[in-house]
Structure formats: C-alpha cells, structure tokens
Amino acid sequence: METSVRPGSLRGWTELVTQLGGEPSALLEDAGLPPDALVDEDALISARAAMHLLERAAGDLECPDFALQLSHYQDIDAFGPLTAALRNAPTVRAFWILASQWLFIHSPAVTLSVEEADGSAAILFDLVLDPLPPVRQTIDLVLATCHRLFAIVLGGVYRPVSVWVPHTPSAPLTRYIQFFAATVHPESRRAQIVVPAWFLDARIPDADDDIRANALTYIESRFPLPDATLTERVRHRVFRTLGTEDADYGAVAKSLSLHPRTMQRHLGREGTSFAGIKDDVMRNTAHRYLIESTMPASQLAQTLGFSELSAFTRACTRWFGASPTAVRNRY
Incomplete structure (x- = not known):
C-alpha cells in the first residue's frame, strides 16, 4: 500500500519554486502528480512523490537550502485535523506525546520519539519508507519545521542545544548553524534536535484543555490507531539501535517483551525473519x-555494526554488486 502525506507538509512549495525561477507544473509532472496536487492541504499524495518534489526542486533550482527556506512557510496549521490538539497541549512533553501517537494522520512516513539522558532531551525523527528514496531535503524540512514550530509556540523559551543531521548537508554547514542558532552535527546516525530536559515541561501559552479534549474525541472517532505488525516493530527497533548490542537478536526480543524463539516464530508467520529484517535495515541505511x-567507509562500517571494513565491503558487494566506493561513485 502506498504511503501518503498531506500536501500541507509542502505548504509554500509552489510559491518558493516560482520565486526561485522554477516551473512548478513541470516538477509536479515529473513526480507523477497533477498540477493541482498541492492545492487541497487535507488531501493525500504519495510520500515518495513529495520527497521527490523536494529533492528535484533543490537540485534543478540549484538551491541547496531549499528545505530550510521552505520551512518559513510552515506553521502548526499544516497538521490538519491534529492542529487543535497540538496547539492546546499543556506542555512540550504533552505536545510530543500527542504528535508521536497521531502523526500518522499527517504522514505515516515519519515517526517521532523523545529520549532523555544526562539533563538533555533528544527529539528524534525517523523516516520509515522501505526502501528510502533520497531524503536530504525531507529530513532538513522535518528538522527545520519542528524548530520553527517551537520558536512560534514558545518564543524565547525555546533554544536548542544542538541539531544532528544524518547526512552531509547540501548547503554550507554555516547556513545550518545560522538557521538553528545551535551546534550542528552532520553525518549523525539519526535526525534529532537536542534541548535541555527542563524544556519538555515548559508550559505552552494559552492552551485550552476543553479544546484539546474535543479535538482528540474527533480524531479518535475518525482515525483509529493502526496496529503495527511485529515485523514493523522489530524493524523500527533495529533501526533505532543499529550499530550497538541492542540491535542483536536477543536484545531486540527482550525490548519487545518476547522470548527470542517466540519472536522468530511470529516473524515466520509474517513471512520474514529477524536476520532478514536486520539485513534489510543495514542495506537501506548503508x-x-x-x-x-x-562519511568514510571505515566509519560507516562501525555505524552499521561491522567489526571490520572488509566485512562491510563484502556486504556491499552482496547488496549492490559493487564496493562502497563504487556505489558512492554512481551518484
């Protein structure tokens, strides 16, 4: 089944493309979309097509910070039916709990989570399409939009400590540092914005409990929470822990409160296996x-959990029919 996204996530795309001298209709056609595909922000379009629009616009218009510029058109209203609930969450923590539970309404291609440690909180973003198309601009837009939403909702209270970008930035790193007003770490394992832990308990001004409750009643009646298959849960867990001992067979089963053999048996019923899932995640991440x-191949090998570069090279040959260097040179 095709994963979809609401056009509201691309609010301002047509205007920005036009401003930069591009032809929106030609780019939409190239993505397999009709000229009016982005007009109704509550409709649905292919998530892959949306990602394609971002990448092609940035490349064709020679605008490497396209996503950062596009984020200036975004606001909380772009979340459609979820807007009223998010706008009236009492705290930042409640905002993210709601967002992580219900973001699938906006797009099931993006998942959110929060991890707290040592006085900091990391707001993490994952793209779950398999396989992933080129997504530099998509990840930049997700990070930039989140950054702007907090700045709009909380004003001067919001100040990120650092931003982690899981690719080599398309634009100069100084552009990202200027945009986020924080330390930016490129080529990280996951996309995340790190804030002080206290920030999660910051109050959101003018939040209304009754409006939030009514919004959630409407959402729950219209959009039942999807049941994730065990395959999806295992895949997500492996992706989040790849390169660590927590991505191993026994550790993943334990994290899901399953005996390893029980997990494997259920995966077999779903037509897959733990080894197959982990290999897919490693291949797509590589x-x-x-x-x-x-990122140097030796560092990437470690990131993926290979003990030696030679093992990574053999895996690349099996996956792609070429060495890491040859795969990189194709692009």
Whole structure:
C-alpha cells in the first residue's frame, strides 16, 4: 500500500519554486502528480512523490537550502485535523506525546520519539519508507519545521542545544548553524534536535484543555490507531539501535517483551525473519549514507555494526554488486 502525506507538509512549495525561477507544473509532472496536487492541504499524495518534489526542486533550482527556506512557510496549521490538539497541549512533553501517537494522520512516513539522558532531551525523527528514496531535503524540512514550530509556540523559551543531521548537508554547514542558532552535527546516525530536559515541561501559552479534549474525541472517532505488525516493530527497533548490542537478536526480543524463539516464530508467520529484517535495515541505511554523506567507509562500517571494513565491503558487494566506493561513485 502506498504511503501518503498531506500536501500541507509542502505548504509554500509552489510559491518558493516560482520565486526561485522554477516551473512548478513541470516538477509536479515529473513526480507523477497533477498540477493541482498541492492545492487541497487535507488531501493525500504519495510520500515518495513529495520527497521527490523536494529533492528535484533543490537540485534543478540549484538551491541547496531549499528545505530550510521552505520551512518559513510552515506553521502548526499544516497538521490538519491534529492542529487543535497540538496547539492546546499543556506542555512540550504533552505536545510530543500527542504528535508521536497521531502523526500518522499527517504522514505515516515519519515517526517521532523523545529520549532523555544526562539533563538533555533528544527529539528524534525517523523516516520509515522501505526502501528510502533520497531524503536530504525531507529530513532538513522535518528538522527545520519542528524548530520553527517551537520558536512560534514558545518564543524565547525555546533554544536548542544542538541539531544532528544524518547526512552531509547540501548547503554550507554555516547556513545550518545560522538557521538553528545551535551546534550542528552532520553525518549523525539519526535526525534529532537536542534541548535541555527542563524544556519538555515548559508550559505552552494559552492552551485550552476543553479544546484539546474535543479535538482528540474527533480524531479518535475518525482515525483509529493502526496496529503495527511485529515485523514493523522489530524493524523500527533495529533501526533505532543499529550499530550497538541492542540491535542483536536477543536484545531486540527482550525490548519487545518476547522470548527470542517466540519472536522468530511470529516473524515466520509474517513471512520474514529477524536476520532478514536486520539485513534489510543495514542495506537501506548503508545505501542512504553512501549516497547522501561523505562519511568514510571505515566509519560507516562501525555505524552499521561491522567489526571490520572488509566485512562491510563484502556486504556491499552482496547488496549492490559493487564496493562502497563504487556505489558512492554512481551518484
């Protein structure tokens, strides 16, 4: 089934493309979309087509910071039916709990989570399409939009500590530092914005409990929460822990409160296996880093959990029919 996204996530795309001297209709046609595909922000379009629009616009218009510029058109209203609930969350923590639960209404291609440690909180963003198309601009837009939403909702209270970008930035790093007003770490394992832990408990001004409750009643009646298959849960867990011992067979089963043999048996009923899932995640992650970053192959091997570069090279040959260097040179 095709994964979809609401056109509201691309609010301002047509205007920005036109401003930069591009022809929106030609780019839409190239993505397999009709000229009016972005007009109704509550409609649905292919998530892959949306990602294609961002990448092609940035490339064809020679605008490497296209997504950062596009984020200036975004606001919380772009979340459609979820807007009223998010706008009236009592705290930042409640905002993210709601967003992580219900973002699939906006797009099931993006998942959110929050991890707290050592006085900091990391707001993490993952793209779950398999396989992933080129996504540099998409990830930049997700990070930039989140950054702007917090600045709009909380004003001067919001100040990120650091931003982690899981690719080699298309624009100069100084552009990202200027935009986020924070330390920016490129070629990280996951996309994330790090804030002080206290920030999660910051109050959102003018939040209304009754409006939030009514909005959630409407959402729950219209959009039942999807049941994730065990395959999806295992895939997500492996992706989040790849390169660590927590991505191993036993550790993943334990994290899901399953005996390893029980997990494997259920995966078999779904037509897959733990080894197959992990290999897919490693292959897709390797491909993304090879085409969207300049991370040395030795470092990438460690990121994926290989003990030696030679093992990674053999895996690349099996996956792509070529060495890491040859795969990178294709792009």
